[in-house]
Amino acid sequence: MNEVSITVSGFVGTKPTLNRSQNGVEWTTFxxxxTRRxxxxxxxxxxxxxxLWFTVKSFRTGARHVAESLAQxxxxxxxxxxxxxxxxxKEGKDRWQLVVDAHAVGPDVTRGLARFTRVVDRPDREGAPAAGDPWAEVADPGDHPGTDAAAEVEAEEPVPVGG
Incomplete structure (x- = not known):
């Protein structure tokens, strides 16, 4: 496959927004x-x-983690x-933007400190995530690098999740 892989170091320019597609796939964009020195x-x-400005998209479990972890x-x-x-x-002008379908996103610790918290599924007795636990998630067997979640939401309108 001829794909262009990229690593971008910069600053979050817009608030990461968590969305859900009509078929239930969560994705975050920011x-x-x-800026080159x-x-x-x-x-x-x-x-x-x-x-240079890039739109970053993260899908599935990573989408929620990005939205909860990063700020403008x-x-x-x-x-x-x-x-x-x-x-x-709307004015009929052709527009375009650079998009990174992210497989890894993290704070740049050369510019500050960060602490990593591993998210672990903690099901209650019935097998659902524990009530009130925002970090408990049900594992998705298709949620791994290489899954092309972008194709699943490509033509759909985002549905905002939460506030």
Missing amino acids: RVAS VRDARSGEWSDGRT GDPVVVAGRLSTEEWTD
Whole structure:
């Protein structure tokens, strides 16, 4: 397969939003801004270069974890498959954006401290997640790297989850 893999280091530019497709697949989307630092050869001074913006999408269990873990302004590292989305806006202008279908997302600990908390399923007696436990989730056997969840929600409208 000829896919473009990418790793982006930057800052979360928009609040991560958790959505659910009509067929029940959860996904989170947010924007990442990555600004290259450039050094002027003559003066030796460093300055900001051009900022690139990426839309990041994370699916299934990872979607909820991303939405609960990141906030706008956080330093982040994202790895995944690069693609573009194209559409025509209300004024008839053709638009496009760079999209990363993320298989890994995390805080950039070169810019601060983070503590990892492993999420473990904790079913109650009937086999459902414990009541009131926001971190208890039922394992999804199809939830692993390589699952193309993006294809399942590609043409659907998002349904916001929670507040």
